[in-house]
Amino acid sequence: MLVVQRSGKAGTNPATKATTAKVRIQDSQSQDDVASQLTDTWQTICSGLRRDLGAQIFGQWIKPIKLARFDSDSGELQLVLPSEFAANWVRERYAERLALAWKAHSTDVKNISFSAKAGTARIAKVKKDKAVANEAIAKTSSGKFQLDLDPRMTFDEFIAGHSNVLALNASQRMASPEKPLFSPLYLQSSTGQGKTHLMHAIGHAYRTEFPSARVIYMSAERFMVEFVSAMRRNEAMEFKAALREADLLMIDDIQFIVGKISTQEEFLHTVDSLISRGKRVVVAADRPPQALDGVDQRLLSRLSMGLVADIQSAGLELRRDILQHRLASLPHQEVSEDVVEFLARTISRNLRELEGGLNKLLAYAQLTGRPITKELAEEQLSDILSACRRRITIDEIQRTVCEYYRLDRNEMSSKRRARAVARPRQVAMYLAKVMTPRSYPEIGRKFGGRDHSTVIHAVKLVEQLRGEDTEMDNDVRMLLRQLES
Structure with a gap:
């Protein structure tokens, strides 16, 4: 629940203990009321922001925000995000908009602040998004990076189609014992088309071939956070050395490294060092290297010198195959062909939404006992379906x-x-x-x-x-x- 703070101190005179206790109870009830009102207000604000910003931007930056602490005396409300990067991003781009929204809906909130750490007054432990958890890395006592790969994301579980066959073949070659003809491998696609899956699959396969190999996988966001933290701890040299010891380095969502000059410089030197020693580098982004605005030209040159493998949007046949593959692993679930066809034809924006829609249907059917029909799919997946039916240019x-x-x-x-x-x-x-x-x-x-x-x-x-x-x-x-x- 939202923590509401007041700076005033209760009296301690023994003669007024009963009165003080009563005041504290009333105070507690009042704080609960304020917390409830703020929570309701936040839901209203979120509804408006989702409509104004669109589902994609809202889901990525606004939805993860949690209410943490409200000081009723100063009127300051603390908003918490899952990472320092996210907190800075929202602060720079949406602080003014959020402040105006709060002032328009609540006379109690005078100011808002952003943090990645809620401290003791946190609403609850901030839940890490599954994708962020998969990307997270931890340092061991020796200064090396601990590899954290999703066991489900292997080459065996990756469904090939016309749109992704080049990227799949290139990824398999990158993980094979033979020295690849290219490095770095640059995987490019829009959200939810399989870039991250292939990177995890490369990691699994390479470790199978070379069990003692030093493999590092992280997001660009994590790369920046770890680099800045190392500099603040005066451990930049150790951080650089650990990266350059890698036999295989994989960096996901490289588009988030834009505008960070010192981070780009370090990444450039790391890539140069690894490639010059015949090591393997894989990066992934939602756009081609030439479209990475705000990136040093030298780094763009390095990223373009290997193989740029584009993953196109999955076609209808591939979407059908993915659904059938998923259902084949769940023999106890009965889903008719017309439902599979409906999902494959309708949820076309990205594969993550496609599998998420199927999982939601399966879970709903299990919990309610209702059969999975086309009508049920239209009813339960209305938000996904409406978003996929509308592509605004x-x-x-x-x-x-x-x-x-x-x-x-x-x-x-x-x-x-x-x-x-x-x-x-x-x-x-x-x-x-x-x-x-x-x-x-x-x-x-x-x-x-x-x-x-x-x-x-x-x-x-x-x-x-x-x-x-x-x-x-x-x-x-x-x-x-x-x-x-």
């Missing part, structure tokens, strides 16, 4: 905004700065950022080749105006509903 956003404000479509790319044109253009940039996975530079290119700083300014301005101008907020809400409908 920047072109669609521009068209919708122009129709709403009665502008010519060419104004989205024009150089005109008149407010009647510039403001709708800024709204379109804002919507493009919150409703699509596109980066600031990618959005800028869609708006007449504008610089990424122009897009950042537009997003921040519209966020500010939404909190100050009711008409602007109504406009944005109306556009969001039109685009999501």
Whole structure:
């Protein structure tokens, strides 16, 4: 539960013990009421943010936030995230928006703070996301990194198809006893298409071939956290040495290393050192090397010099095969062909959602005793299905905004700065950022080749105006509903 603190101290005079005890009970009840109200308010705020930011951004950055501590005297509310990286990310990009949301819904909250450690006043132990737990590493007393791979993510469990066969073959070659023809191996795909699975599979297979090999697997986020922590402890040399002792180094989600100059420098030297000694390097990202904005050109050159294996979105046949493979491991579960076909055709955005949808259906059927039918799937997976049925593009956003404000479509790319044109253009940039996975530079290119700083300014301005101008907020809400409908 949310901890509510007050700085005032209760009296200790023996003559007033009964009165003090009564006051403490009332105080406790009052604090419980405040905690309950804040929890309810947070649910309301989250509903609005999910609608405004979109399911992807909300799920990645806002949903993990937990309420930790509220000081009723100062009005400060502490928000806790699973990692320092996440706390900094949300603080930099969403602090103002969250503060405005709290002030709009609660007169008690005056300020908000962000932390990765809630301390003794934590609501509860922050639960680590399964993916983060799989990525986490721990240092042993000798300074080496402990390998933590998911036992389910092996080559045997990876279903091959036309969209991923190159990446699969390259990954198997990277794990084989023969020296690979390329290093590094760069795995590229959108979220949930199998990059992480292949990296874990490489680790398992390589350790089978070379049981004493030194294998390191971590996310780019963990790499940055460990590197910064090592520098603060004056152990940077030990950290570098441990990395460069690796026979196989695998870094996931490399796109999160953007903008971190010192971290990029260290990663560059590590990659150079390993490749020069014939060691193996595997990295994964959600975009090709050339699209990693804010990354040192020397590092981009190293990442591109090996093999870039692109995993395309899974086709219908592959999605069917994945569902059938999953069901084959659960012979006691009966799922008809029409349900499998419905899921394969409908949940097409990524494979993680596809398996998650099937798992949800299986769990629901077990707990309720209801048979798994197409009707049950539509009922229980409505959120996933609606998200998959709707893919919003920047072109669609521009068209919708122009129709709403009665502008010519060419104004989205024009150089005109008149407010009647510039403001709708800024709204379109804002919507493009919150409703699509596109980066600031990618959005800028869609708006007449504008610089990424122009897009950042537009997003921040519209966020500010939404909190100050009711008409602007109504406009944005109306556009969001039109685009999501």
